[in-house]
Amino acid sequence: MATRTTVAAVLVAAFAASTAQTIVIAALPAFTREFGVSATAAPWALTAYMLAGAIATPIAGRLGDLFGYRRIALACLGFFVTGLLLCALSDSFPLLLAGRALAGVSGGLFPLAFGLVRRAVSPARLAGVIALLSAMFGIGGAAGMLAAAPLMNAFGTGWLFWPLLALGIVALVLVTLLPADEPTGGGRVDLLGAVLLGCALAGLLLGISQARSWGAGPAIGVFVVTAGLFAGFAVVELRVRQPLVDLRLLGRRTMMVTNLTTVAIGAAMFGVVTLIPHLVAEDRIAVALLPMVATMLVATPLSPRLGGRLSVRTGAALGIVSCVALVFAHDELWQICVIGLFLGAGYGLAFAAFGTLVVDSVDVHQTGMATGVNTIIRTAGGAIGAQLAAVLMAGGSYDSAFTTFALIAMLALALTAALPQRAPQPSAA
Template sequence: MSVSASAESKQLAGRGVGSILAILVFAEIIAAFETSMAVQLLYTPGDFFTSDLSQLVWVITSYSLVAALATGFVGRLGDQFGRRKILVAILLISAVGSVISAVAPTFGVLIAGRALQGVSGAVLPLAIGMVRSTFPAAKVSMGIAVVSTSALIAGAAGLLVGGLFLDYASWHYIFWTAAIAATLAAILVHLGIAREPRASLAATGRIDYFGGLLFGAAIASTLYGLTLSKNLGWTAISVLGFVIGGLIALALWIKWELRIQEPMINVRMFGQRKFALGMLATALIAVGPIGTMNILSVTIYRNPSSVVMADGGIVDLPIGLGLSATMTGLLGFITAAAAFAISPLVGKISARFGARMGLMIGSLLTIAGLVIVCLAPSSLPVVIGGMVIVIFGTGFLYSGMPTVIVECVLPEQTSTATAVNAVTRTAFQGVAASVVGLMLAFSPVVAGENTFVSLSGFFLVVGVLIATCVLTIVVVFFIPPTRAVNAQESDVKVSNLTLKD
């Protein structure tokens, strides 16, 4: 970027920082809403959602996998073609996906629409990149904090809004709302944010489309094979074909990424022991608490406490509070707000003791909360008390993940490291959604023609969650301590998810 172009961009942004920030926040609110709104669909009544839970979780898995791929591409696409143009395209594509899901005649078509919606998972890093490249230096940290915070609040609100639509309207309205809002956001971005000067765009380079598609195909194939195993068994040819084929594709992807000069993910960085340990901790947290708790909490809240049989008899179920979708969303929003309230404490602990300590505290809090929930998984006060502690723990974990990666690399490697971290985290959240669906469907309770989550399935998920937290503590313990960065430096580095400015 030339000095004159940079100055022009900064000056342009300086004249309307407030309006630009409002537009970017609105775009991220829509993206965060699309991320969380579909969790409520796992327990939606009606013939459309009668699939096994191991299949229903693909409304989350499909979104997360595409979001991971989009996150890996948007940085370079934004550098080459302009971030405003790419952001508008992403919002319009997600709107199309929402329309497809809203009018879907089958569950498979709805999944395809959700996959298209997944591109909105790249809105946050793209918006943060726009803040960093166009805002005056004195306002960059503030802009990043506002955009990032909006993602957390909107994600929690997605559960609540989704619950309101399910209880008082129809699940179709969730997708129609997302489509209209995404289209409006695209219009606002196009009209309200100036196009970047041509001189500020990077020279055209290679974009690793093949690597991205191979990575997505490998993960999707493996997870689909796991889903099929629920009904077909592990020895079925189709199951083995998808799982083994996915693993082979993953091996080929690693080989491909090592060959090319500009890979989607710089896998060479995993040769650095400190970085590899940081990424292992990220994977454990993403496949554990971050990727699992939304599904598990909705399962506990929405699963009925008892079922009335056709003969008038009542069958008590071991797991579930039988809450409405609206109450489930409200509880999710309240606990998320509580976690947000302690975010300053999380920041102070990370600044004082390093992100390692934050991850350890978060893991211990998550374990403690899960143990409390297990004491009485059908008691509302016990479950809510345990969930509040869990959400405090995940607050530490969510905040500490990118920070610990920054602490594991040299300053000049920050952009690349955080890009790898963002893609890995999102991909493993997709893995978590698929795997937790399988575990919750394990040895279900049969009541008439319906099946419900059993204690075996519930404890299996909780056991895996606790194991990932324990392993996170062990892995983080072996990461050498690093001097904590100051607040301003931390804000800028942690937020640089995928873009190189």
């Protein structure tokens, strides 16, 4: 019974948090009209959520290792529910942004969820549960884009948040019912490392998301400062006894290659998903994305059977095929739907496998940290892809955009050659 409750709780929480991230994408023009903000200010409704999630993820993962995953998951869900309530009731753009930032703390749920299922699920079922949980990032993101237009058209922008609020409350109740788990690690939180990493990630995502509006000079300045912050973070982490992120652990072959591949596939596939709504009429966006979501759901449970390496390689290959096909065929709705079948399958296979590869490469007490970093990488990869899509669209050429993402997917496929046939098995301690 406890196992079923744990699986249900983490899946509901992961789905709600990932759906909340993308559900505002289709609403950005509506926010411009309703709140009287500029087209460059409106995307902060997306960026605020991503920034908060990127900062919260490693901190929540480490806190989960130190104080128990259930306790920290309840705190993250509390922020999520409070933030969504503010969003649903907001009558000004600053209040909406505050709500989005609070809700974005739910990004910390992903490493906590991996830690919870690893303790509750039997080894025979663990790979399948982790694969499904990993794929929730993509499935929830796609669901957010699918649901946004119907909800707005029927009830208004405020109703983007009420269903997610209900899901958040359900997840909060389910996590409350879970038995308390014992901490898996000792020591204390690396506060200096947390501040440096948070500022560095904020600078990275701000630079990516605002490069077009700021221009080359300020953007380059932000990236230089960000590089300095990352360097300072690395120095701190290599010196402290209880680092927030164990850089030596991340230097392991499987961890390094998995994270690099996650960036590449995340950028390629999230970039294409960002472009698709611009290829069709507004009332056809859900239809265009539906085949992709369907095959993602079908492909996800197949990942454990194929194994991590083969799943990622197959996913990258399907991404290449999809991007190349879109270069030559993206004018008709039926073409996008057919190609979306392959894109969704690739997305589902690859992202389901990343979680398994990471978890299999570390010890139990490092699960929260390792999966937290991989979640940050997914966020960064998606942000890079979305910004590249915006820049390439501004150039007026969808062909060059899809070609660029095909090349990035090819890079991901090349990286998979360095993945081991079978992930090394860590010790249970």
